[in-house]
Amino acid sequence: MKEYRWPYANELNEKEYRKTDVLVLGGGVAGCFAAIAAAERGKNVILVEKGSVIHSGAAGTGFDHWESACTNPCSKVTPEEITKAYVDEQDHYSNGIAHYIECREGYDRLADLERFGGKIRDTEDEFAGAEFRDEETKLLFAYDYANKFTLRVWGSTFKPALLRQLKKLNVTLLERTEATALLTEDTPEGRRGTGAVCMNVRTGKIEVISAKTTVLAMSRPARIWLYNPDMTGLSEFRPPQCIGSGHAMGYRAGVEFTMMEKSVRGEFSAAGRSIPPYSTGNNHNTWYAATMVDARGVEIPYLDRDGNELKTVSERYYPAKGQKFFLKGGVIDEPKYEYRGPETMPFDELMKRGYRLPFYADLSRMPESERKAIWGLMVGEEGKTKIPVYGNLTERGFDPEKHMLQSYGTGWQSASFLDQERQLFGAPGGIITDWDLKTNLDGIYACGDQLFAMDCAGAACATGYYAGRKAAEASDTIEFFTPDEAFVENEIRRLYAPLYVEDGMDWRELNSAVSKLMQNYCGGVKCDDLLKEGLDLLNHYRKTAVPQLSAKNPHELMRTHEVLDIMDVAEMILHACLMRKSSSKPLCFERSDSDQTDPAEDQRFITIRTVNGVVTEGSIPLDYFNDPKTEYEKRNRNYIEDRK
Amino acid sequence: MMEFKAEFIQSSNHPIRFDETKCIGCHRCAEACQVDVMIGFEKGKPPVVMYPGECWYCGACVMECPVEGAIRFRHPLMNQTKFVEVKQ
Ligand SMILES: Cc1cc2nc3c(=O)[nH]c(=O)nc-3n(C[C@H](O)[C@H](O)[C@H](O)COP(=O)(O)OP(=O)(O)OC[C@H]3O[C@@H](n4cnc5c(N)ncnc54)[C@H](O)[C@@H]3O)c2cc1C
Numbered sequence: 001m002k003e004y005r006w007p008y009a010n011e012l013n014e015k016e017y018r019k020t021d022v023l024v025l026g027g028g029v030a031g032c033f034a035a036i037a038a039a040e041r042g043k044n045v046i047l048v049e050k051g052s053v054i055h056s057g058a059a060g061t062g063f064d065h066w067e068s069a070c071t072n073p074c075s076k077v078t079p080e081e082i083t084k085a086y087v088d089e090q091d092h093y094s095n096g097i098a099h100y101i102e103c104r105e106g107y108d109r110l111a112d113l114e115r116f117g118g119k120i121r122d123t124e125d126e127f128a129g130a131e132f133r134d135e136e137t138k139l140l141f142a143y144d145y146a147n148k149f150t151l152r153v154w155g156s157t158f159k160p161a162l163l164r165q166l167k168k169l170n171v172t173l174l175e176r177t178e179a180t181a182l183l184t185e186d187t188p189e190g191r192r193g194t195g196a197v198c199m200n201v202r203t204g205k206i207e208v209i210s211a212k213t214t215v216l217a218m219s220r221p222a223r224i225w226l227y228n229p230d231m232t233g234l235s236e237f238r239p240p241q242c243i244g245s246g247h248a249m250g251y252r253a254g255v256e257f258t259m260m261e262k263s264v265r266g267e268f269s270a271a272g273r274s275i276p277p278y279s280t281g282n283n284h285n286t287w288y289a290a291t292m293v294d295a296r297g298v299e300i301p302y303l304d305r306d307g308n309e310l311k312t313v314s315e316r317y318y319p320a321k322g323q324k325f326f327l328k329g330g331v332i333d334e335p336k337y338e339y340r341g342p343e344t345m346p347f348d349e350l351m352k353r354g355y356r357l358p359f360y361a362d363l364s365r366m367p368e369s370e371r372k373a374i375w376g377l378m379v380g381e382e383g384k385t386k387i388p389v390y391g392n393l394t395e396r397g398f399d400p401e402k403h404m405l406q407s408y409g410t411g412w413q414s415a416s417f418l419d420q421e422r423q424l425f426g427a428p429g430g431i432i433t434d435w436d437l438k439t440n441l442d443g444i445y446a447c448g449d450q451l452f453a454m455d456c457a458g459a460a461c462a463t464g465y466y467a468g469r470k471a472a473e474a475s476d477t478i479e480f481f482t483p484d485e486a487f488v489e490n491e492i493r494r495l496y497a498p499l500y501v502e503d504g505m506d507w508r509e510l511n512s513a514v515s516k517l518m519q520n521y522c523g524g525v526k527c528d529d530l531l532k533e534g535l536d537l538l539n540h541y542r543k544t545a546v547p548q549l550s551a552k553n554p555h556e557l558m559r560t561h562e563v564l565d566i567m568d569v570a571e572m573i574l575h576a577c578l579m580r581k582s583s584s585k586p587l588c589f590e591r592s593d594s595d596q597t598d599p600a601e602d603q604r605f606i607t608i609r610t611v612n613g614v615v616t617e618g619s620i621p622l623d624y625f626n627d628p629k630t631e632y633e634k635r636n637r638n639y640i641e642d643r644k
Numbered sequence: 645m646m647e648f649k650a651e652f653i654q655s656s657n658h659p660i661r662f663d664e665t666k667c668i669g670c671h672r673c674a675e676a677c678q679v680d681v682m683i684g685f686e687k688g689k690p691p692v693v694m695y696p697g698e699c700w701y702c703g704a705c706v707m708e709c710p711v712e713g714a715i716r717f718r719h720p721l722m723n724q725t726k727f728v729e730v731k732q
Contacts, residue, residue: 002651002652003650003652004683004685005647007684008648010648012645051678052677055677058677060702061702061703176680194671202680229697230656230697231655231720233698234700239679239702241678278723279723296731297732299731300692384702384703386707387707402729404728404730405727406725406728499646555694590686
């Protein structure tokens with residue numbers, strides 16, 4: 001093994017105490033917007049980001065669709081209509097609060113991004129005259145060209161633009177710094193969040209930050225079931241930095257979560273199981289509505305929701321007769337009839353009719369504007385596509401006018417997985433909040449993909465800004481608390497422990513063991529006996545493997561901390577699964593020891609939190625958020641007035 | 645005081661390679677990488693890809709590189725999508 005001296009400063013045991021009005025943990029699009037909202041309101045803001053803000057998070061290198069921009073000047077739908085559609089579509093296991101904020105304020109955030117220097121419209125008239133372009137505003141639309149509520153955007157410009165704005169607003173950026181624990185204080189009114197402990201992942205320095213309010217924006221868990229020690233970075237769809245630390249520290253501190261029993265059979269992962277996202281021929285998401293052909297070059301028909309064949313490319317972008325609008329996008333797979341848009345003939349039917357595998361996307365048969373929108377704009381601005389897909393395939397000679405790109409699997413998954421190879425994907429569980437995006441703990445707010453049932457960048461931006469705004473407002477009435485020294489010392493001991501173990505266990509070995517545990521005891525079909533066995537084995541690993549973990553530098557230490565967090569998330573998932581006693585279709589939750597599926601008494605949000613270390617179950621009715629418009633307008637008069 | 649050591653961790657794949665004749669050793673790639681897979685030891689020389697297995701293949705390093713062609717980005721062989729000539 002080649003060894004090098006560590007090039008960064010050694011700041012082991014150095015500790016800096018800081019104070020700030022608003023502390024934001026996680027510098028993806030949600031966290032950046034939270035910090036900007038608070039700083040615009042004159043607050044002192046610290047933003048803690050484990051990577052570097054310029055390209056961190058799932059949207060670090062871009063995204064191509066901005067969904068549910070219902071208030072853009074061309075939109076023909078209302079925020080109320082689209083929120084209701086999403087809630088219905090997800091059988092009410094949906095985050096009505098976050099969706100409404102997305103629908104209502106999303107376009108304001110897009111306008112902000114343009115103000116910060118991001119590109120949101122076709123200013124160079126590259127697509128002049130295209131059917132999906134509004135000639136007056138130069139905005140470009142995707143999917144439903146009649147209703148125009150999903151925009152095609154130049155997402156690769158967004159993170160650098162956000163970074164510039166953070167600097168302009170003098171937000172204190174602590175990059176290469178992982179948040180590891182939330183500081184809390186038990187007051188007569190209950191427990192409240194008072195800041196966080198963090199560690200620099202290059203130097204080992206500890207930051208103890210006291211904050212009046214804290215915003216959690218660390219996205220969602222990963223590497224729970226899917227792990228490849230040779231290619232850790234390709235284990236999942238999301239960046240390897242995002243493994244659910246925010247969930248783990250929240251769970252330890254007593255933050256309430258819901259839907260943690262939901263997981264889906266793997267859809268998107270790349271570690272040998274799938275071809276890189278968006279680099280395969282398909283007709284979903286970024287690639288909607290590519291012309292698909294079979295191995296002989298025979299075109300695969302698109303059908304409307306009633307099974308009528310569509311004759312032209314243009315028809316793929318319009319609702320059916322009598323349908324107001326249709327839904328497509330990140331979380332929409334096979335929507336209900338009411339919201340279903342045009343789609344290629346079902347796979348089984350194609351097989352019956354003699355269509356031959358493999359299928360391909362053949363953009364050469366599409367009108368030039370549509371071809372260029374998919375190949376060049378969408379593939380290019382979509383996350384992980386500018387270099388990895390557009391650049392890579394172009395370099396290898398791919399020309400969309402001459403070549404067709406192979407499709408793998410039957411849809412946009414670009415791979416096939418086993419039932420026990422699961423992921424938190426497709427609007428998974430997360431933090432449940434009130435209408436201020438405040439968690440059950442005063443002083444702690446949450447946004448973006450750390451919220452339950454979230455999935456999209458526009459929603460992350462909108463909820464980020466909203467949480468930052470509410471956290472800023474609340475900070476006016478809050479005093480600082482002195483951090484509990486014993487807690488801080490304990491945390492530092494926990495963080496540094498692997499440095500003092502020589503020849504111990506590598507974090508990869510433990511991550512592999514945990515994901516195998518989850519595949520074995522919390523796979524596609526659950527039952528109490530297996531879930532309890534899983535908890536037992538997890539405890540055994542805590543006692544026997546965790547003390548053996550060894551790391552040689554702060555980078556390895558960070559990866560080791562990730563696995564400890566993965567264990568906490570696995571524990572939360574196992575407990576949440578034990579709490580749901582019947583199977584549930586919308587939650588992709590199947591039990592072998594119950595013959596009931598979605599009985600009336602179980603159609604609710606089951607919540608999980610720890611109270612003084614004890615795992616505690618709660619229950620919240622599905623439509624707890626009430627009428628979104630009324631609730632939103634009650635609480636956001638100032639914002640509404642200011643925008644006028 | 646404890647000394648930190650960096651150890652190259654082998655992976656079956658090589659996501660990033662530098663063309664030493666083009667790389668100016670500014671290390672902007674290493675600073676832009678959210679996963680921190682590279683370490684820049686000496687200005688003027690390319691960084692060392694210390695943790696190739698942790699690469700997320702997002703391409704941020706190439707996006708930030710000021711010299712075209714200084715970084716070669718490559719998917720693992722099994723992840724090279726197949727394309728063929730159109731048939732019509
Ligand atoms: C390839 C790809 C393409 C996508 N395309 C689209 C699209 O076209 N349209 C769309 O709407 N959505 C898209 N999405 C989804 C979208 O990117 C996410 O929903 C969105 O980025 C979520 O924002 P976030 O800020 O909540 O999380 P992220 O953007 O993931 O940011 C989370 C941040 O928290 C940091 N972090 C994690 N743990 C810690 C810790 N312990 N301490 C400090 N920091 C921490 C991470 O480093 C990261 O920067 C795509 C996702 C991917 C992966």
